[in-house]
Amino acid sequence: MSQVTDFPSDSETDKGQSRTVKALLTIRELILEGVLSPGKRISELSVAERTGISRTPIRAALQRLEEEGLVETIPSGGFAVKSFSQQDVFDAIEIRGTLEGLAARLAAERRSMARLGPLNACLQELDEVVESAIDTDAGFSRYVTANARLHALIVDLAESPALERQIERAVSLPFASPNAFVMAQAVMPESHRVLLVAQDQHRCVVEAITNHEGARAEAVMQEHARLAGRNLRLALRHEKALERVPGGALIRNVR
Amino acid sequence: MSQVTDFPSDSETDKGQSRTVKALLTIRELILEGVLSPGKRISELSVAERTGISRTPIRAALQRLEEEGLVETIPSGGFAVKSFSQQDVFDAIEIRGTLEGLAARLAAERRSMARLGPLNACLQELDEVVESAIDTDAGFSRYVTANARLHALIVDLAESPALERQIERAVSLPFASPNAFVMAQAVMPESHRVLLVAQDQHRCVVEAITNHEGARAEAVMQEHARLAGRNLRLALRHEKALERVPGGALIRNVR
DNA sequence: CGCGAACTGAATGTATACAGCTCTCGCCTT
DNA sequence: AAGGCGAGAGCTGTATACATTCAGTTCGCG
Numbered sequence: 099m100s101q102v103t104d105f106p107s108d109s110e111t112d113k114g115q116s117r118t119v120k121a122l123l124t125i126r127e128l129i130l131e132g133v134l135s136p137g138k139r140i141s142e143l144s145v146a147e148r149t150g151i152s153r154t155p156i157r158a159a160l161q162r163l164e165e166e167g168l169v170e171t172i173p174s175g176g177f178a179v180k181s182f183s184q185q186d187v188f189d190a191i192e193i194r195g196t197l198e199g200l201a202a203r204l205a206a207e208r209r210s211m212a213r214l215g216p217l218n219a220c221l222q223e224l225d226e227v228v229e230s231a232i233d234t235d236a237g238f239s240r241y242v243t244a245n246a247r248l249h250a251l252i253v254d255l256a257e258s259p260a261l262e263r264q265i266e267r268a269v270s271l272p273f274a275s276p277n278a279f280v281m282a283q284a285v286m287p288e289s290h291r292v293l294l295v296a297q298d299q300h301r302c303v304v305e306a307i308t309n310h311e312g313a314r315a316e317a318v319m320q321e322h323a324r325l326a327g328r329n330l331r332l333a334l335r336h337e338k339a340l341e342r343v344p345g346g347a348l349i350r351n352v353r
Numbered sequence: 354m355s356q357v358t359d360f361p362s363d364s365e366t367d368k369g370q371s372r373t374v375k376a377l378l379t380i381r382e383l384i385l386e387g388v389l390s391p392g393k394r395i396s397e398l399s400v401a402e403r404t405g406i407s408r409t410p411i412r413a414a415l416q417r418l419e420e421e422g423l424v425e426t427i428p429s430g431g432f433a434v435k436s437f438s439q440q441d442v443f444d445a446i447e448i449r450g451t452l453e454g455l456a457a458r459l460a461a462e463r464r465s466m467a468r469l470g471p472l473n474a475c476l477q478e479l480d481e482v483v484e485s486a487i488d489t490d491a492g493f494s495r496y497v498t499a500n501a502r503l504h505a506l507i508v509d510l511a512e513s514p515a516l517e518r519q520i521e522r523a524v525s526l527p528f529a530s531p532n533a534f535v536m537a538q539a540v541m542p543e544s545h546r547v548l549l550v551a552q553d554q555h556r557c558v559v560e561a562i563t564n565h566e567g568a569r570a571e572a573v574m575q576e577h578a579r580l581a582g583r584n585l586r587l588a589l590r591h592e593k594a595l596e597r598v599p600g601g602a603l604i605r606n607v608r
Numbered sequence: 609c610g611c612g613a614a615c616t617g618a619a620t621g622t623a624t625a626c627a628g629c630t631c632t633c634g635c636c637t638t
Numbered sequence: 639a640a641g642g643c644g645a646g647a648g649c650t651g652t653a654t655a656c657a658t659t660c661a662g663t664t665c666g667c668g
Binding site for chain 4: 611620
Binding site for chain 1: 409412413416417420422440441444445447448451452455459513514515516518519522523526
């Protein structure tokens with residue numbers, strides 16, 4: 099009861115969120131920012147002190163983070179920040195490509211005409227963003243949003259809750275998400291060309307889905323993910339770029 | 354304190370397991386046995402009374418079961434037993450096929466000669482079991498064990514922890530596991546023929562992996578999963594067979 | 609001076625108490 | 639008689655207390 103505030107809380111972002119969720123967001127941010135270094139144990143008590151939340155919700159949050167893959171259990175008890183080899187990262191991207199490929203194929207096989215509207219609208223918005231003002235910060239964030247929406251729409255068209263769950267998990271690793279590589283592009287020279295290629299793949303996938311071309315949709319979607327992988331490989335060379343990749347701090351560069 | 358027994362506990366299976374794990378196993382069994390019916394809320398307190406474990410580990414177990422997919426959260430709070438449409442089941446199998454297909458491809462691409470020994474040994478054991486005494490209960494359980502091991506070995510050969518994790522999750526749904534359909538076969542007439550086909554696919558996958566034929570390994574593995582799907586479709590007709598499928602009680606037969 | 613063992617501290621796993629919320633059951637009103 | 643409203647019970651979410659276990663450190667012995 100010590101922490102209960104009857105009046106609207108100080109931060110507007112807390113609105114209506116349970117303490118477990120708040121703890122989840124806090125810890126995830128601490129990990130992604132690199133405050134908690136990879137391999138190191140996460141002391142429940144220290145997080146409790148830092149956040150003012152009791153251990154119970156924090157423990158729940160840690161368990162969910164383990165499910166997300168950001169955290170792993172220590173045999174002797176407790177949790178530690180997970181670290182990833184570069185191979186792990188590429189594998190994660192390949193897995194996303196495979197699952198999103200399956201989603202695209204199912205979308206092509208099951209697609210209902212009525213639901214293609216939003217998909218085309220989203221595609222068109224991406225077209226505009228790419229061709230016009232991708233340089234500005236506003237345009238950039240517009241691209242990120244629309245890109246996420248396009249990927250989500252394709253998954254949605256597959257009409258498979260099980261697949262949606264599985265993809266949700268695959269994407270929960272920050273560097274495996276469809277937008278991960280985009281973040282790095284802002285500081286890389288090849289930026290615009292890559293975006294043009296990616297957008298062309300978007301167009302192909304939508305076309306394939308529209309025409310019931312399942313195999314094509316699957317193949318293009320897989321290659322679309324691999325484009326992210328190639329981009330990440332570039333980013334791993336540029337120090338500056340890697341810093342912009344979310345969760346880049348978790349990737350071991352030694353070895 | 355009330356429940357602590359200093360002497361070795363009554364059941365030998367409890368050995369060394371934390372209460373959370375015990376709760377997990379108990380609840381999972383209750384769901385799979387159909388004691389807790391699909392859609393119905395799982396009261397933490399009732400489970401606590403039934404098992405003699407306090408609510409904290411039970412809550413943790415429920416959270417892990419949600420991750421497994423057997424349980425879902427209720428918007429208003431708490432957990433409920435999940436129910437699955439037949440489409441969900443087939444999708445889950447297709448997802449497993451896709452991921453195991455990826456594993457088989459990676460295994461073919463990355464395979465190290467030295468590690469093929471156990472794979473061939475396992476394949477040979479399956480050969481023996483299929484050709485000789487599959488009818489007996491002992492032979493049956495031997496098949497189930499060896500089949501699980503073969504699938505695990507292939508995943509292992511992919512050398513990708515991320516993929517292993519993802520497959521682990523896909524297989525955690527009982528009716529999506531590689532052995533799910535096998536259980537139903539005992540009471541179906543087509544039993545032996547299907548096993549022969551499955552075993553031939555096993556052989557093809559191992560051969561493909563050995564020869565670095567990634568695409569073939571992937572394709573065969575996908576079709577191997579679809580064989581399970583076809584088998585399940587048969588089982589859904591035979592009432593008797595469905596009862597033997599683990600978690601069959603979770604499948605809505607309406608609609 | 610090095611190695612081992614015991615002790616101390618801390619951190620986890622578990623139990624339980626409490627408060628807020630939701631859902632239900634019964635009663636009252638129309 | 640039917641529907642809505644209110645009270646109550648049950649349940650979850652959270653906090654906290656307790657015990658056990660793990661790890662690190664220090665002291666003693668070889």
